[in-house]
Amino acid sequence: MTIKKAVFPVGGLGTRFLPATKAMPKEMLTLVDKPLIQYCIEEAKQAGITDVIFVTGRGKRAIEDHFDVSFELEQILARKGKKKLRDELRKIHELANFAYVRQGEPLGLGHAILSARSLVGNEPFAVVLGDDIIRAKVPCLKQMIKVYEKHGGPVVAVQKVTGPSIRDYGVIKNRKIDDRVSQIVDLVEKPEPAQAPSDLAIIGRYILTPAIFRYLEVTKPGRGGEIQLTDALKRMAPDYPLFGYLFEGTRYDAGNKLGFLKATVEYALDDPDLGENFKKYLRSLKL
Ligand code: G1P
Secondary structure (H helix, E strand, O other): OOOOEEEEEOOOOOHHOOOOOOOOOOOOOOOOEEEEEHHHHHHHHHOOEEEEEEEEEEOOHHHHOOOOOOHHHHHHHHHHOOOHHHHHHHHOOOOOOOEEEEEEOOOOHHHHHHHHHHOOOOOEEEEEEEEEEEOOOOHHHHEEEEHHHHOOEEEEEEEEEOOOHHOOOOOEEEEEEEEEEHHHHHHHHOOOHHHHHOOEEEEEEEOOOHHHHHHHHHOOOHHHHOOHHHHHHHHHHHOOOOOEOOOOOOOEEEHHHHHHHHHHHHHHOOOOOOOOHHHHHHHHHHO
């Protein structure tokens, strides 16, 4: 079954970026001239996603406005002869069909996904976490859909993480079955480094099947008192084959300041209008 829907949990508070995120959703922080969330939606579109489900919370209106038609702005731009810019703005609205569901209380990633259940219905779907920005020749989600189609089960994106920062991730215990693909034997959410079952950390891209909802329903709060998707997948693993996929590409953790700055520099260096001048500027700093 083709994957048309993607769930974007965007209810998080963004405390790591305060005060920037006091009155603005963290998903609207910009890399060069585009909000983080738009990069993720573009990745989804390139992977064939047509329906986007945002799981939102309080203070996230700017996301709705960003993906809506901005009629007045478009008219003003057209009147001023800035048709190219107007068309660019119109394209944002046309990236997908957008639907919104409120999470109510921020009870964790698992709970956010469960909130999207009736909009997802009985079909496989993607989950994209907007803190993870992935640059890749073939969009990460597209790579994962291929794995899903070949192996026929949920797929979780993983990357190698060594050292103490493994405690910031869900970690899989795996059995390698193919180039870059493993079957998942077990999962642990944010283990202490000594207890991590491998060095394969879960990154914010998932292909899930609707069976996950039955497991989420009965998952009790885990790490941080939140209902964790990792815990629901752990329950699911003995009943269904689940796969970990070592994706090709570079991932930036745009949810922390250093990761966000790295992404900003690299996207700016790649920008056709800014890149050369920015490179000259960085060189002039003689660090
Ligand atoms: C979430 C997941 C975690 C995963 C991470 C990837 O954690 O719970 O398993 O490794 O995203 O970014 P968060 O970073 O939202 O705390």
